[in-house]
Amino acid sequence: MSFDSARAYRLHPQVALRPEPFGALAYHYGNRKLVFLRAPELVELVRELDQHPSADEALAGLPEARRTAFRKALASLSGSGMITETTHD
Amino acid sequence: MTEALTVQLKAGLDAPICLTWELTYSCNLACIHCLSSSGRRDPNELSTAEAMAVIDELAAMSVFYVNVGGGEPTIRPDFFELLDYSVAKGVGVKFSTNGSRIGHTEAARLAGTDYVDVQISVDGATAETNDRVRGEGSFAVARRAMDNLAGAGFGPFKISAVMTRHNVPELDGLAELADGYGAELRLTRLRPSGRGVDSWAELHPTQDQQRELYHWLLERPGVLTGDSFFHLSALGESLPGLNLCGAGRVVCLIDPVGDVYACPFVLHPEFRAGSVRDPGGFESVWRTSELFAGLRQPASAGACASCGSYDACQGGCMAAKFFTGLPLDGPDPECVFGHGADALATVAAGTVPSPGPGHSKPVRLSLSRRR
Numbered sequence: 166m167s168f169d170s171a172r173a174y175r176l177h178p179q180v181a182l183r184p185e186p187f188g189a190l191a192y193h194y195g196n197r198k199l200v201f202l203r204a205p206e207l208v209e210l211v212r213e214l215d216q217h218p219s220a221d222e223a224l225a226g227l228p229e230a231r232r233t234a235f236r237k238a239l240a241s242l243s244g245s246g247m248i249t250e251t252t253h254d
Numbered sequence: 255m256t257e258a259l260t261v262q263l264k265a266g267l268d269a270p271i272c273l274t275w276e277l278t279y280s281c282n283l284a285c286i287h288c289l290s291s292s293g294r295r296d297p298n299e300l301s302t303a304e305a306m307a308v309i310d311e312l313a314a315m316s317v318f319y320v321n322v323g324g325g326e327p328t329i330r331p332d333f334f335e336l337l338d339y340s341v342a343k344g345v346g347v348k349f350s351t352n353g354s355r356i357g358h359t360e361a362a363r364l365a366g367t368d369y370v371d372v373q374i375s376v377d378g379a380t381a382e383t384n385d386r387v388r389g390e391g392s393f394a395v396a397r398r399a400m401d402n403l404a405g406a407g408f409g410p411f412k413i414s415a416v417m418t419r420h421n422v423p424e425l426d427g428l429a430e431l432a433d434g435y436g437a438e439l440r441l442t443r444l445r446p447s448g449r450g451v452d453s454w455a456e457l458h459p460t461q462d463q464q465r466e467l468y469h470w471l472l473e474r475p476g477v478l479t480g481d482s483f484f485h486l487s488a489l490g491e492s493l494p495g496l497n498l499c500g501a502g503r504v505v506c507l508i509d510p511v512g513d514v515y516a517c518p519f520v521l522h523p524e525f526r527a528g529s530v531r532d533p534g535g536f537e538s539v540w541r542t543s544e545l546f547a548g549l550r551q552p553a554s555a556g557a558c559a560s561c562g563s564y565d566a567c568q569g570g571c572m573a574a575k576f577f578t579g580l581p582l583d584g585p586d587p588e589c590v591f592g593h594g595a596d597a598l599a600t601v602a603a604g605t606v607p608s609p610g611p612g613h614s615k616p617v618r619l620s621l622s623r624r625r
């Protein structure tokens with residue numbers, strides 16, 4: 166499923182984040198992928214993703230200049246399974 | 255997001271990404287290129303309690319997984335106990351084995367454990383090629399372990415080969431072997447470490463084979479390499495992965511007696527950073543050792559400075575240079591432009607560092623047909 170920023174996302178429950186000087190490392194215990202999150206603001210965005218009704222609204226709090234880059238980062242994180250769409254039942 | 259990732263990684267991380275832990279020097283085989291000169295168990299090996307304390311520390315540092323090796327790690331009577339303990343603490347286990355102890359029971363047990371990856375070592379796609387390096391009968395043993403894992407429904411395990419002059423012609427055969435099991439293929443570079451110091455000269459791939467391997471890998475980005483062939487990136491397009499020597503920066507080794515080294519291929523006093531038995535434990539070795547602090551400083555390119563490929567190749571592998579007697583700030587012995595071979599010719603006999611006594615069995619059985 167491709168990334169749709171109008172939908173709600175959250176960190177995949179099998180993903181662990183480890184703070185590092187440059188941001189954080191994210192490791193997915195399920196698919197064994199390791200990803201570098203190379204900005205502290207991106208780490209914060211990812212951590213708090215589930216508190217927003219959509220990825221767009223989570224991005225809205227960021228300065229315009231960073232929004233595009235971070236939207237791309239989220240798309241790539243969704244592609245590697247690090248973040249996943251929140252399903253409501 | 256300004257600095258290049260490699261620049262940030264070179265300065266070191268709060269915890270390693272690629273931590274190898276050799277659980278024992280004991281091994282039932284005597285591969286002629288063994289990086290740790292394994293054979294005999296070291297009587298000073300970490301106890302079960304000490305090993306568990308190390309796992310506790312790794313968990314606290316958020317080390318996501320450890321690469322467990324040896325020797326043959328499954329020889330330790332507490333192997334499964336440590337594996338379960340580690341997984342329960344959230345430290346995944348990726349372990350390498352020669353397969354000799356992966357019977358039906360063990361395969362079923364592994365299939366039922368999350369966060370464990372198994373890597374079976376073979377050094378060729380045929381018994382003939384494999385056994386000349388790993389010993390008579392070792393290919394059949396590895397195949398039986400693969401059959402057992404497949405039979406137990408383990409899922410995609412890994413088949414791991416160290417590339418040598420003899421098995422480069424079998425690259426396609428190795429890929430077929432892996433495909434036949436639905437396994438992942440992992441190829442790594444032969445380094446002159448441990449018993450490999452003696453066998454490297456006759457085993458390492460030729461220049462032509464290095465090119466062949468480079469092109470083969472470029473076409474198959476799905477083949478795992480542990481980023482070990484980055485010296486080949488000097489040939490053109492970079493291979494996928496991190497192009498840098500991670501020793502002491504993102505890589506390190508804990509040996510069976512708890513000594514911490516910069517990387518699995520530099521088991522030598524010069525690259526020993528400390529011990530997990532020291533008062534501050536592993537964490538303090540990783541974060542405060544002088545050796546690691548030095549390795550995290552920007553390195554000089556030395557004789558490679560004038561090479562247009564330095565950005566891609568970074569001068570290659572520190573271990574390979576060290577154990578062939580080359581300066582650490584010059585070309586890799588397998589420099590694709592031949593500068594290493596030229597430099598090797600000038601290394602004076604007797605000046606090459608010795609890998610030390612190691613743990614080879616006193617009388618090495620002649621398992622291989624060495625010419």
Ligand code: SF4
Pocket residue numbers: 445498499500501505517518519520570571572573574
């Ligand atoms: S010394 Fe060689 S094997 Fe060790 S981390 Fe550096 S490049 Fe890799």
Ligand code: SF4
Pocket residue numbers: 485488557558561562563564565567568569570584585586589590591593594
């Ligand atoms: S001269 Fe040095 S940097 Fe250039 S390809 Fe050879 S080893 Fe790599």
